[in-house]
Amino acid sequence: QSVLTQPPSVSAAPGQRVTISCSGSSSNIGHNFVSWYQQLPGTAPKLLIYDNNKRPSGIPDRFSGSKSGTSATLGITGLQTGDEADYYCATWDASLSAVFGGGTKLTVL
Amino acid sequence: QVTLRESGPALVKPTQTLSLTCTFSGFSLNTSGMCVSWIRQPPGKALEWLARIDWDDDKYYSTSLTTRLTISKDTSKNQVVLTLTNMDPVDTATYYCARTTVTSMGRHFDYWGQGALVTVST
Numbered sequence: 001q002s003v004l005t006q007p008p009s010v011s012a013a014p015g016q017r018v019t020i021s022c023s024g025s026s027s028n029i030g031h032n033f034v035s036w037y038q039q040l041p042g043t044a045p046k047l048l049i050y051d052n053n054k055r056p057s058g059i060p061d062r063f064s065g066s067k068s069g070t071s072a073t074l075g076i077t078g079l080q081t082g083d084e085a086d087y088y089c090a091t092w093d094a095s096l097s098a099v100f101g102g103g104t105k106l107t108v109l
Numbered sequence: 110q111v112t113l114r115e116s117g118p119a120l121v122k123p124t125q126t127l128s129l130t131c132t133f134s135g136f137s138l139n140t141s142g143m144c145v146s147w148i149r150q151p152p153g154k155a156l157e158w159l160a161r162i163d164w165d166d167d168k169y170y171s172t173s174l175t176t177r178l179t180i181s182k183d184t185s186k187n188q189v190v191l192t193l194t195n196m197d198p199v200d201t202a203t204y205y206c207a208r209t210t211v212t213s214m215g216r217h218f219d220y221w222g223q224g225a226l227v228t229v230s231t
Binding site for chain 2 (some may be wrong): 002032033034035037044045046047050051052056088090091092095096097098099100101102103
């Protein structure tokens with residue numbers, strides 16, 4: 001049982017937009033910044049978004065992040081088949097431990 | 110170029126102690142704001158954070174595993190070592206080390222190793 005709640009799966013057609021939600025509490029998302037990770041099949045996770053809405057160098061602006069209260073959202077526009085992956089949100093809690101979401105499997109139909 | 114690589118046994122027996130080494134390059138753990146975390150992922154399951162060690166040698170552990178975990182660093186060798194005692198089959202997972210960067214706003218895992226699969230079995 002993960003501390004942060006994500007939908008197990010989402011799907012959309014190529015070219016469309018999808019959002020993935022991440023719900024937490026006042027002790028984690030409510031007081032800390034959120035990061036998002038993409039895990040392609042059989043590979044290590046890769047940083048997509050940090051500090052709620054910042055993109056590392058090399059991450060296209062099709063990926064965006066936002067946070068409101070105790071929830072965060074990852075948005076992906078212009079979906080491509082190469083975006084099929086598991087996506088995880090993460091933040092930190094009051095004990096300075098990191099917490100992850102349960103992951104969301106994105107299917108591009 | 111930042112790289113991290115995990116090394117250690119692929120198979121351990123129940124009750125044994127697991128020791129994993131993360132060897133990194135491209136950054137220094139003597140630099141303010143630099144940290145290394147260990148994160149694991151059981152087959153087909155979600156990521157689970159285990160521990161973190163900071164540039165100033167502060168250490169943080171998962172509250173559910175704190176009694177079994179120890180993290181340490183050797184800055185001269187650019188290595189971080191994680192030990193997990195009393196291994197059980199439920200500890201079977203791919204273990205990742207990840208550089209953890211502290212900014213003025215938060216912390217995030219910006220570079221990851223390829224992962225090391227550890228199986229716990231007799």
